[in-house]
Amino acid sequence: MNAKIRISRRRFVGGLAAAAGYFSLPSQSAVWAQSSVVVNESADTYDSLVKLCYNENPYGPPASVMDAMTKALKYANRYGYPDGGIASEIARHHGVQTDNVVLGAGSTEILEVVADAFLQDRKKIISVEPTFGSVFEFATGQRARAIKLPLTSDYRQDIPAMIRAAKENASDIGFIYICNPNNPTGAIVTKSEIKQLLDGIPENIPVLMDEAYHHFVDDPEYSTAVPQVIEGRPVIVARTFSKIAALAGMRLGYGIAPAGLIERMRPFASSMTVNVLAKWAGVAALKDTAAMDKVRTETIRLRKQTITDLTALGFNVIPSQGNFFMVHIRRNVGPVIQAFRQKGILVGRPFPPMTEHLRVTVGSADDMDKFMKGFKEIVAVKSSTG
Numbered sequence: 090m091n092a093k094i095r096i097s098r099r100r101f102v103g104g105l106a107a108a109a110g111y112f113s114l115p116s117q118s119a120v121w122a123q124s125s126v127v128v129n130e131s132a133d134t135y136d137s138l139v140k141l142c143y144n145e146n147p148y149g150p151p152a153s154v155m156d157a158m159t160k161a162l163k164y165a166n167r168y169g170y171p172d173g174g175i176a177s178e179i180a181r182h183h184g185v186q187t188d189n190v191v192l193g194a195g196s197t198e199i200l201e202v203v204a205d206a207f208l209q210d211r212k213k214i215i216s217v218e219p220t221f222g223s224v225f226e227f228a229t230g231q232r233a234r235a236i237k238l239p240l241t242s243d244y245r246q247d248i249p250a251m252i253r254a255a256k257e258n259a260s261d262i263g264f265i266y267i268c269n270p271n272n273p274t275g276a277i278v279t280k281s282e283i284k285q286l287l288d289g290i291p292e293n294i295p296v297l298m299d300e301a302y303h304h305f306v307d308d309p310e311y312s313t314a315v316p317q318v319i320e321g322r323p324v325i326v327a328r329t330f331s332k333i334a335a336l337a338g339m340r341l342g343y344g345i346a347p348a349g350l351i352e353r354m355r356p357f358a359s360s361m362t363v364n365v366l367a368k369w370a371g372v373a374a375l376k377d378t379a380a381m382d383k384v385r386t387e388t389i390r391l392r393k394q395t396i397t398d399l400t401a402l403g404f405n406v407i408p409s410q411g412n413f414f415m416v417h418i419r420r421n422v423g424p425v426i427q428a429f430r431q432k433g434i435l436v437g438r439p440f441p442p443m444t445e446h447l448r449v450t451v452g453s454a455d456d457m458d459k460f461m462k463g464f465k466e467i468v469a470v471k472s473s474t475g
């Protein structure tokens with residue numbers, strides 16, 4: 090195993106831990122308790138939990154994808170197996186060439202590769218807080234090298250502030266990270282804001298657009314940044330099969346960027362981290378658009394319904410375009426997370442500085458019934474009894 094791969098694995102595990110919030114909580118042991126249940130408990134216990142903590146797809150891969158993985162199993166003993174044409178399929182899907190595509194073991198690996206490639210020489214990353222934390226972990230063990238801007242008062246990413254920070258620190262900036270829609274808030278950066286950002290920053294600064302939740306957006310003001318990649322702007326779009334395609338456990342993601350940026354990333358990307366099942370699964374998932382549409386439609390329906398129900402109980406919910414939302418529970422989320430855990434319901438970790446906002450994944454209809462029942466017992470208890 091070469092050094093690069095060893096480092097990648099260490100950072101990858103570190104990144105997942107960061108994503109799960111192990112390092113950034115007031116009470117880390119409490120969260121370890123919550124998270125280690127998921128990792129260490131028996132399969133039966135795990136299966137019985139209502140899992141609304143990691144923005145996963147509750148439905149699992151469709152039959153077409155399961156079939157593809159079953160067929161790929163016979164190559165489990167090989168290095169030089171046929172890979173199903175995954176890079177070409179991704180390129181075809183987006184109308185780009187394969188030299189615009191880099192694969193990763195989840196989009197987490199893409200974020201790491203971007204950090205490795207563009208944060209040489211102690212360069213800094215510009216982003217907001219809170220956002221998907223992994224990127225900051227990869228950006229250092231290196232919190233010192235991030236310019237973290239606060240969200241606007243309506244929980245949106247502050248594009249004018251990003252432009253100012255990029256101009257003021259131009260020679261120090263490695264890249265700008267935008268999570269669109271943002272995890273944990275669910276708020277989008279609109280297509281006109283993307284244009285404003287790209288037109289406003291020094292043109293040599295790459296922008297990493299993390300579109301992990303792209304498929305759950307129904308706001309017409311949103312657009313993917315793939316057209317900007319095709320135009321040749323310095324944009325890297327990161328996508329994952331972990332959300333809409335229900336393949337979080339398989340680890341498959343990719344980056345799309347102009348060939349020159351991909352060339353700078355390639356030396357940091359391992360060709361060995363993505364396995365044969367994931368590649369065949371990815372090809373089948375991209376082809377099964379009906380299955381993806383079904384997940385999208387049901388998730389958006391349940392997101393709207395749950396937000397309506399919470400609002401009717403008197404709680405504000407940040408308008409969300411992801412497969413999750415944040416509800417303002419007007420108290421510290423820590424004990425509430427634990428109270429849900431006691432009921433076998435896993436909800437999101439705290440996201441400082443938004444410590445009174447609970448992040449909840451949109452699960453299945455049954456999951457959301459259980460969540461609402463728990464919410465009424467734990468959070469809305471005073472309101473409902475007057």
Ligand SMILES: Cc1ncc(COP(=O)(O)O)c(C=O)c1O
Nearest residue numbers: 195196197221272301329331342
């Ligand atoms: C915004 C965002 N980006 C990237 C990821 C990483 O996903 P994966 O590594 O499973 O592709 C996540 C996971 O939750 C996420 O929320």
